[in-house]
Amino acid sequence: MKKILVTGGCGYIGGHTIVDLIDNGFDVISVDDLSKGSLRMLNGVERIVKRPVKNYRVNLCNLEDTQAIFIENPDIVGIIHFAAFKSVPESVSQPLKYYRNNIDSLVNVLQCAKDYGVHHFVFSSSCSVYGNPDSLPVDENAVLKEAESPYARTKQMGEAICADFSKSHQHFKTVLLRYFNPVGAHPSVAIGELQETPENLVPVITQTAIGKRASMSVFGTDYDTRDGSCIRDYIHVMDIANAHTKALQYMLEGNISQSCEVFNLGTGKGVTVLELIAAFEKVSGQQLNYVKSDRRPGDVIAVYANNDKAKKLLSWETKYSIDEMMETSWRWEKELKNEAERIQLN
Ligand code: WQD
Numbered sequence: 001m002k003k004i005l006v007t008g009g010c011g012y013i014g015g016h017t018i019v020d021l022i023d024n025g026f027d028v029i030s031v032d033d034l035s036k037g038s039l040r041m042l043n044g045v046e047r048i049v050k051r052p053v054k055n056y057r058v059n060l061c062n063l064e065d066t067q068a069i070f071i072e073n074p075d076i077v078g079i080i081h082f083a084a085f086k087s088v089p090e091s092v093s094q095p096l097k098y099y100r101n102n103i104d105s106l107v108n109v110l111q112c113a114k115d116y117g118v119h120h121f122v123f124s125s126s127c128s129v130y131g132n133p134d135s136l137p138v139d140e141n142a143v144l145k146e147a148e149s150p151y152a153r154t155k156q157m158g159e160a161i162c163a164d165f166s167k168s169h170q171h172f173k174t175v176l177l178r179y180f181n182p183v184g185a186h187p188s189v190a191i192g193e194l195q196e197t198p199e200n201l202v203p204v205i206t207q208t209a210i211g212k213r214a215s216m217s218v219f220g221t222d223y224d225t226r227d228g229s230c231i232r233d234y235i236h237v238m239d240i241a242n243a244h245t246k247a248l249q250y251m252l253e254g255n256i257s258q259s260c261e262v263f264n265l266g267t268g269k270g271v272t273v274l275e276l277i278a279a280f281e282k283v284s285g286q287q288l289n290y291v292k293s294d295r296r297p298g299d300v301i302a303v304y305a306n307n308d309k310a311k312k313l314l315s316w317e318t319k320y321s322i323d324e325m326m327e328t329s330w331r332w333e334k335e336l337k338n339e340a341e342r343i344q345l346n
Pocket of ligand 1: 088128202220232299
């Protein structure tokens, strides 16, 4: 089996991607310092794949510790790099923490890829590199606008570092995956998004519905959109996960023609905040307690993907509907509540 190193493997998208990689016959090791990720995620992954998955608890900003992983695993053939901080507001209040962590870790992992001959590298990027796009749906050739936050800028910088790296080392190929809005949970709900105080819309919805929060705000209903609320391209995390497997296969099978390829990972459908809330209420049978509030600074009005390139070159298709995204998110929230109650009883 081909061995893949997943950095940030104890995080939301990292964990779901490990499941898809193993389901597709890869051997996987994780590196995660657990500053944001959790072993609860990895335990859930192990329950799904029914086998142990090794995690190296290493801070990738430490080059020596990172090198030790590659020395111990000379058979790594590919890397998927998720490990990064991703809170937009936190990046605004602590930019240097974000540049130090997100850039140093990336450079160290690329340095090891070069030194230990790992030629296939997938970088976790984001639709936030587009800023407010001029036209929709946005495709990979769109001009990247001024980043809305230091977080988004670390993704723009990360993409440029990957592109320069693969240009300067002939055999090294990189794929940049620009996620739109990952949501949902693995159908088993053994894993899902773990955020105690989330900022993202879907976990805020499910925490409000289950009573963890008394209410929630819809940030802005006066935008120039069909119902006044912002438009996003929500995509199930398992569809995102499968795209990583497909990207690795694309490189390992020698199909990649460029030294660095960029792909949008979205469904291609724009959904407003109010439409998503309506879908949740339909699926859950729960009336959601929300108030219409002022706009959130830095919000993009509307962004959704042209995903033709990934569909064509990666032979990738999205499989989950908005209702299934809401259904798995809701079941995951209820699973977390049951788990908390079981822990309280013991
Ligand atoms: C979506 C919409 C909010 C919370 C995120 C990440 C970004 C990137 C893309 C990874 C917006 C509205 C939200 C709430 C609300 N992902 N909202 N009430 O801002 O598109 O970006 O996904 O790289 O890094 O930050 O996602 O879920 O925060 O917001 O009305 O309580 O929901 O205003 O219109 P966003 P989000």
